[in-house]
Amino acid sequence: MKTYVLTIHSNIQLFWVMALISLICSASYMFFINQTIHQVAKRVALEQELSERVATIAELEFKYIALSNTIDLTLAKSLGFEEAQPSVFVSRKQSVAFAARSFSSQ
Numbered sequence: 001m002k003t004y005v006l007t008i009h010s011n012i013q014l015f016w017v018m019a020l021i022s023l024i025c026s027a028s029y030m031f032f033i034n035q036t037i038h039q040v041a042k043r044v045a046l047e048q049e050l051s052e053r054v055a056t057i058a059e060l061e062f063k064y065i066a067l068s069n070t071i072d073l074t075l076a077k078s079l080g081f082e083e084a085q086p087s088v089f090v091s092r093k094q095s096v097a098f099a100a101r102s103f104s105s106q
Helices: 008-070 073-078
Strands: none
Touching: none
């Protein structure tokens, strides 16, 4: 009759390997859940800040429009501004160019 000897040593090593893998997976799971919670909290804070800034910008735009509608010629003159004189601009057309002296060789 043949008898087989079961080695407990290899089964204990397998147990510890599986326990270590389970521990690593559990620690990784807790770490990533923690990171996810922190990122969600940061996103909520950023959304709140964004909404506050959008409201501030809208308020400033409203003030700008209201102030720009109050500016007229009398206000500008009272602040020391003067009306601009008509300006003369140079044309880009070549037919308008004027040469005072001829450069041809004689």
